[in-house]
Amino acid sequence: MNPDRSAPSIELARVSRTYGEGTAEEVRALRGIDLALVPGAFVSVEGPSGCGKTTLLNLLGLLDTPSRGEVRWDGSPVGLRTDRERSRLRLERVGFIFQRFYLLPTLTAEENVELPMRALRRPRAERRRRAAQLLAEVGLAERARAYPHQLSGGEEQRVAIARALANHPGLLLADEPTGELDSVNARAVLDLLVRVRADRGATLVLVTHNPEVASRAGRHLVLRDGSIVADRTGA
């Protein structure tokens, strides 16, 4: 059966996330968030350090579960799904792009891009073809055999984007993807994300401190102390 790769409609209903609940180190990362994302939206999330941006992304992408409240994908609560089912949803429908790239150091650029396809047991030839196509799309066709330590920061992030796109996900979650890049590379990466989102009709949620990035999003969220304090629409 072909996997469902469509962009999910996501709802967060009174979602809270508390780490170390009931301990001296208790941290309330999110407090009663209500949020609805329509498929194909481009949302930027902004806020000071520690305000819960990454936690929000983790909940949207099913990496984490809320302490209270409910996360719904296409109307169905994901909290009822098993860990294995959530892994499957991530694999088929979510593409993650992290601030620190998180490429596997022992794999080449090409192998890193193939990783999600391997997990879906795609045939080797198909994996190779798609990895080459994606690397060409992000301008790294010549660097396919390079290991991450042989790439610049901008190149690493482009490989990470190619990996995020490998399984045609409907939801792209980018956590400060330009945070560790110089302005030239940052702009190139941002242009790339905006382009692939437009090409594929995927939902893009992008955490950023960069006002320019935020200005290009269709919807702009501002978080403070675990709550959404501003929710603006219009690029």
Added chain:
Amino acid sequence: MRRPRSSRDLRHARWQAVLAVAAIASAVALPVVLVSVGGGVAAHELSSLEDTGYQLVVSAAGVHGIEHAHLDAAKLRSLPNIQDAAPILSVPLDVFNQSGNVSPVLAEGVVPSQFVPTLGPTESGLFPLPLPLGDANDTVHYANGTYTGPAVYDVLLSSTYARSYHAHVGSTVVLSPTTNISLGRRYNVTGIFGTPLSLVQPSGAYAALLLLANLQLLTGYATGPHTAVPDGADTIEVVVAPSAADSPGALAAVAREVQAAFPSYTVTTLSSEAAQLQSADGVLTGFYLALSSVGLSIGLLFLALILVRRVERERRAIGIRRAIGVPGVSVAGSILENGAALAGAGGVAGVIVGWAVVQGLATWGSSTVQEAARLAEFSPAFLAELVAVVVVLSALASLAAVRAAWRVDLLEALR
């Protein structure tokens, strides 16, 4: 310039893999060497046993326990289903060559006409036939129970001795029961014979073959003319009639009859000797494998340690895989796969190393070690089983790493 961390990680991971493979390889090489050489030697000895021309051995406690060798052999030949019986006295002697060099040899006293039928096809080819010992029936000197006849002082020497001490047909040597040459007697070398390789029985590398009566007299078991002497031997090799020799049941019946005729001697069949040899080989193989299991356990523990260490170092990589959506089962599977691949590579490398060690021993070992190593038998089935066992056991070694990977907190790993 300081190498980037990921580059060092890559090198580190490769070195760990090399070390794990080396540990498993050295653990596997040990049983490869022990079992191949041990099995080869046992198979050779077994084949030597099967190659003999006799089927029963009559022996007595003590080296010269058979006191009436000529008479007992004759009595044996008179029993039904017995074709030939050859008494043999084996005694270490000192041999002085013409240059006065002395060397110990294993001397065998035989009755030529009785001894030759006990030789198997391979052994027959090693001797000059008929045996040039002058008195085919050993009757002249033995003279019906006395030692009054003229002795024939002829001796055959092994080719190994002849090469070492430049002995040849026509030369003479002095055979003596001790290193005192004055107690010896000069013999004419009338023939040279080859010696079959044996690693578990007394070796005949330096050997001499002479008439039984001569050896009895020389070693004091016959003390001279007109004296009452024990007609000593240590074994009588018995050739059974072909009709009985080919059937284990009939052979056992003949053995029982012989035993009944000689109740104070031990009667063994070669098939029982072969069974004993096989049993001893089985015990030794078990011992080798038990010994090897210690090395293998250490190798697998090392592998387990490396896999756990790798999981610890790769917590983030595991977190990334899980974040992408790779299920925990797949992560565990890849660890098991990794362990199996390292164990398999180590197993194959161990087989190659073991083979190379045996070849090295066959080339550069001491003479006995060389001979043993040359007999090594590399059984493909055993080697494949060994590698398969190592690969299967690697799953056990991987369990700790799998558990550690399973416990990796996804969000913590990504921090």
